[in-house]
Amino acid sequence: MNPEENKPTDFIREAVTEDLKSGRFNYVRTRLPPEPNGYLHIGHVKAFMIDYLIAKENNGELILRFDDTNPVKEETEYVDAIEDDARWLGIKWVKVTYASDYFDELYNWAVKLVMKGLAYVDDQSPEEVSAKRGTLTEPGKNSPFRDRDVEENLDLLERMKNGEFPDGSRVLRAKIDMAHPNINMRDPVMYRILHEPPHHRTGDKWKIYPMYDWSHGQNDSMEGITHSLCSLEYLNHRPLYEWFLEQLEVFKPRQIEFARLNMNYTVMSKRKLLRLVQEGRVQGWDDPRMPTLRAMRRRGYTAEAILDFNQRTGVSKVATINSGVMAEMALLEACVREDLNKRALRRMAVLRPLKVVIDNYPEGQVEEMDAVNNPEDTSAGTRKVPFSKVLYIEQDDFRETPPPKYYRLFPGNEVRLRYAYFIKCTHVVKNDAGEVIEVHATYDPSTRGGDAPDGRKVKSTIHWVSAAHAKEAEIRMYDRLFTKEDPEEGEEGFLGCLNPNSLTVLTGYVEPHLSAPKAGDRFQFERQGYFCADLDTAPDKPVFNLTVTLKDTWAKIEKRG
RNA sequence: UGGGGCGUGGUGCAACGGCAGCACACCAGCCUUUGGAGCUGUGGAUCUUGGUUCGAGUCCAGGCGCCCCAGCCA
16 A cells, blocks of 8 residues: 555644645644543543644654643653553653743743833732623623833842742733633733642742733744644634734744544543542552553553544544543454454453353363464464363353353254364253252263364353463453443443443453453453453552453343344 | 644545545454454444535535633643
8 A cells, every 4th residue: 555645634734744745834843732630541642642643743752841840830740651551652752841941931922012011010910900801702801900110020030030929919911902802811810829839840939920811822933842732622712822922922833733633432631630539439549440551551542542533533623512522442352352362362260150060071080182372373272271070161051941042052962162162052950049059960971172073063162261271360241330421421420320330340260361461461261352451450469450341242232032 | 712733434544636445343254272363344434504616525605513721730
């Protein structure tokens, strides 16, 4: 295939190409501007990859710049985690910077605007500022302090910086237009006073901190960023972004906005994710049910699958919800399945065990059966799996009275035990409650390996483990965190539709080759799904996380009835 | 409501005035020592009304719908 034809194109890439062609810029430099106030989630991947790939495709550079303008919310802990997650995705940057690196220079730029008569110190209270901003339909009112002279503004700004005034007593505002139809242009705040807490990098040096709008574009300019790519909610801020750079008479990057990525059955807002953690609804930021990269990693997702998902969801300006699109979890799952299908070793594990006794199999005999490690990859080779008289099979693979189209094990039916023998169910043993606790069967010695010399066929192949050789394992089954496609919608809020069954902990039996996994090892448990050894796995107790189930055609048939 | 953005199958993206296509999902079938994987096929979309044009998803005008903005958050 011609790689040229395959190259992804979208309105941003077209604009960048056009800017290079027209000479607006003669190089490409993008920036990744995470705020270190939470962990990265699947929605961030889109912005990260757009910034990274567009720089890369144009032989340009990417700068990782932490947007740390608000010490109240930001912590170093998050900086390290964000870098780690971004590296895991394969993103490379030329350097790491911080908005706080530019606090001095930015302050000088503010002084410049004050001297041009384009910024002023406002002594109004936050409430007054808010009240006079106007509404969507009514213009705002000028502050009584709007026309202070330059000298007074300079003096006051200097004293704000020196910490002479309490929090909230004054702000520096750009002098634009209180009647502007775009509310962002109604004399936006540039600096606010904040004595506490100390900034994670600058400590207590600063008593004033810049607002996003005052910091971001100016930092872009200082770093020579050509394309400042951001999500759709900043569209309304672009006039302000451009106004500052215009008045400052400095290098002007181009801001381009795109739709954010939301996903059904989960939430992306950092505030909401933080609540899930703080209220103990999940066990932490890396709880495998979370949409954070750390959680998905722990759950067994590969970076390749996530990148593939990102590529398949594309780039656009469509905003149907929350300034973006709502992608389907099903697509993400299809991406991991596709990736793991090619690379995961197959193993047999019984999640909900049911004992099977093969009455005509010699007591004490053990055979080593040859099993294929990965039918999609012959280089993965084969392994030996022990077989004996007493086995465990999946409870789901036996029915005393089978429903229509069920062709697994039931009294009188013959099935194949994968890589072993045909067995036929003869009778069952029940407990006092009437539950089947033991299934009895006979095997056909001539079917060793799984084929009958007489050519007879069985409709079903089921997996098993030898009871005497099995290892007990903890298996954590995950389901979607929320029961509604859009948990944010509706009266009761996102906490009102948490899925009570999002985690089910099982004690199952796994084959010997699964008895000592390393955390992070991924396998396909045959006929069930992809699993990943958890961080909690220990030498004496393997722990596995369900990454994603296999497609389950039978479950679909049964559900339909 | 003022301003801005956006409307293509269920979802996400293509089609750059010339036969509306791809992926996932869905449905049917084939195959199968994973009811996995793979393969084949079916159904289903241009918000609406007018206009321009030989020809409109694409251009123009009106309408409708959805998203974003009234933090000293980013």
